[in-house]
Amino acid sequence: MKGIEIKRILKNKSIVIGGTIVLLLILCAIFAPIISTHDPYEMNMNETLLKPGEQGHLLGTDQYGRDLLTRIIYGARVSLIVGISSVAISMIIGVTIGLIAGYYGGLIDAFFMRIVDIFLSFPVVLLAIALVAALGPGIENVIIAIGLVYWTNYARVVRGNVLSIKEEDFVQAAKTIGSSNFRIIFYNILPNTMSSIIVIATLGLGVAIVSEATLSFLGLGIEPPEASWGWTLAFGMKYIRETAHLSLYPGLAIIITVLGFNLLGDGIRDLTDNKLEKK
């Protein structure tokens, strides 16, 4: 049984490629101090903006003479922290609202769905910008802002799932034996929405990472000297006419990472969809 499952997973190209990218990213983040060749923070104002390959810097140096490859490796930590934390915030808010709205229905449902409508009816980038402006800069606030902005997907999808699940026999059975609403929601319904939540979360990681970069580009991101890709990229653009490496490589790092999460998310969706069909 298990063997078949793994085979099915391995046959899905999206999962394999996406998963490999994500795995590499996580390894980079964990073992950053071991695999990187330089100190990510140490400046050397005599070796600024070296081109890739010069003086032992594989990807060159930034405007402070810091090794770019090292910065990008450490940047994986920042991106993962921002991605995972903000997705966790979105997920908690969105799933809770989706469960409550779907389970209770009626006015409660209408109320929460109007809130979802509010969030959906204007550009979320704007909301994130305003939130960071209100909260102030720094990694925590960027996480909170991104987290508060992207919860609507979870709410809508979970609500939809709950609406169909709550009519199923096992939920009705739980009701008749007198289980509390809380118990039904978290023990009977939630586990059955997990696969959709995982898909949204995986795709959401990519969105969060791009959002961080966009905020940094607009000057509202993470504070230096943190090695954020978005920050490096935003400043690298200032030097793009002298040398493209400073904006090119962080940009590629973002694209590959987001690609990884997207492929993984798509793959998981395919897999779970197929499962549903078989049922």
Added chain:
Amino acid sequence: MKKIMNKLLQLILVLLGITILVFSLLYLIPGDPAVTLLGQDATQEEINRFKEQMGLNDSYIDQLTRYIGGVIQGDLGKSYIQNESVVDIVLSTLPATLELAIVALIIALLIAIPIGILSAVKRATWIDYLGMIFAQIGVSMPVFWLGLLLILGFSIHLNILPSFGRGGSVFEALIKTITTGNLYYIFESLKYLILPALTLGLMSAAFITRMVRAAMLEVLQMDYVRTADAKGVSDSMIIIKHAFRNALIPIVTIIGLQFGNLLGGAIVTETIFAWPGVGRLIITAISQRDFTVVQGGVLVIAFLFAVINLIVDLLYTLINPRIRS
């Protein structure tokens, strides 16, 4: 009819919610328009005097009720910085944004529909893989990065397209070209639009490609297509006549949603290309703390978004006769 009334009521509620949300957020942002307006030499005293006069020192509730009161009467207030009515300011920038979003959408569709259809028809061949790689990379790429690459390529290295600004209204230029028969006007106007629209359009194309492909795949697996296949109708005919028409329903929905995303993406794109639209207006207004303009801009975009959704709903019923009955 009842459905439309219901929708309108919902729309009003949503707009009210947005007003309150944005107002509260702006209330929490430190700083005020006085800093921009009075310059760096301004003292705390002068700033306080200004705030007092503008009513910015009143309580949150007072300010909010006053603002909502105005909105209900159709008065979005006056810009703190530019001394003009917010409605005028926002409406003067709206055509630029609409123009950008519409042209971007056209570009996106021109790219996405053929690639999407082809990928679906030639499923699991190298054509499909290439199409999907394009779509995946497009989705993963930060907009501002793409914009800068395009400027670097087309404006700086090739020097064939302007890198910023707007060459007047495309609509007006079109009319002028038609009435005078001089193509100069439309070209002059379009050349400014190409890079920003391409930036925005490519991003959007990636999304739509995936949707088109998915929708087509679903339809292609349906029975009547297979029947048509069995009848020996040629491939291209099946695709266009049967499959695409049926795939249109989800695609139209996606396009409606995508238009909203385009308006959002326009914010960043407008900043890069100095495109004088609502997005840039709002970004500038946020940094200048020109609260009334931020509010007005957001409300107009939200309103637009809601209207587009309504239109999509209507189109939906039009395309799919089954819903009508």
Added chain:
Amino acid sequence: MKDRIKLLFVICVVAVLAACSFSNPEESISSGDEGASYKNEIKVGLDVDATKLDPRLASDSSSKRVTEVVYNGLIRLNANLEAMPDLAESWENPDELTWIFNLRKDVKFHDGEELTAEDVKYTFDTILDPAFQSNSLALFSPITSVEVIDDYKVQFNLSQPYAPLLSYLEIGIVPKHLAEADSESLTTKPVGTGPYKFESWDKNNKIVLTANKEYWNGAPKTDKLVYFIIPDNSTRVASLESGDIDFIHSPLSASDVERMRGNKDFVTEEKEGVGYTYLNFNMKNDKTADLKVRQAISHLIDKETISKAIYRGMDKPAKSPLIPASWAYSDDVPDFEYSPEKAKELLKEAGYEDTNGDGIVEKNGVDLEIELSTHTEDPNRIQVVEYLQNELSKNGIKTSVTTTEWSTFSNNMMEGKYQVALLGWLNLFDPDRATYNQFHSSSGNNYGKYNNPKVDALLEEGRKTNDQAKRQEIYKEIATIVNEEVAYNVLLYQGYVVIHSKKLVGFESSPNGSFFNMVNVQVEN
């Protein structure tokens, strides 16, 4: 059947296209005297949109670029920041508290009305009215009244001797008859006496000005002057390179300036500007209140490196709040050299030492922590802060960085919510403007609450003294004291950079960034 319709359609389209022409109908060329032909417009790129086009209310640089060519002031500053006649032909100083200006008699506003002393009085009366909320009010506060003596003679009465007054009188004179009728119309549709008339303002896009053919000092050489708003520094340079615009000036990013210096198709002109970039220390914070700590930090700042590596020589290392563009500049005000050893010693004297070996100095077990802050609008400043963060951390001071938007940042400064902040001052036409607001204990812009009665007294004296040589001595003494006590650490003198196409001829830059000289500019075809 269908194919035929298609064919017909194609033929129609081709026919319509063939009937169309392709030419620029608006292309008209104004020819110069020597036979060279010139364009009929000058295209300038600016960084931000204007806010209010009324000279009395214009606080941002773009509004000033408009008002300085649409209006005239009583005087105009030359390249050495000395006052030259403009609307005032001459002036006299019967006593320390009285200034009399004789106006030109041939000056008309763009609507045809003549300019008289009444307009001058009206302009300053409104500026001095607190309810009008002019941001220039503070500059003119020593004026008690403005009297009309006759149509072409106006007298300013002062409450105290005020030497800097003359250099601030560049401010535009507005038409009383229009401003009184509708006080707000001038903010969007300025009507002045200057060489250019206002034509249109397309918000966030461009401002169009046209030559005033009846200008009393001779019509401008080019018919149109258009300002395009291009916020991103690099995009603005790119637009210049691609020929979309002819002229840009500061603010610019250092790497672009460095690159353009080597580009033979463009002229890059660099001058000393009228501003400085500095570190502001909060005297109310327990860490930075300690003079030794401030001095130690000063010894950790390598201004040479900052100027070279981050500003690429665009801004020069500074010594004191007195800028080189001004007559008040002194070369020999003592400053702190870069020396980590001296910093370490000073920290030790202040009681800070690394006793637990974690690389951070502490006093009574408490780490020395410093927060450096600046605003996000200027990437160079962010880079300076990031560089200093590294320098300070390396030398035992635990340093963090906070960057916020200008509005928030400015708010924090006002409320004293900062430790060490990096920012700048602009428009320092007079040494009074570079010191009084900054260091006087009663000033609203003395964010760090620096307080030294001796400096206060000197600042008052500098204001009251009319003799330039004496004033120079006074300001040198002020600069020496505030340097020693590290009220500020002035890092850089801001450079002023103009880049324009080789085809643009006749421009002479002035350190305050004025566009008045656009009257002489022509752009070759």
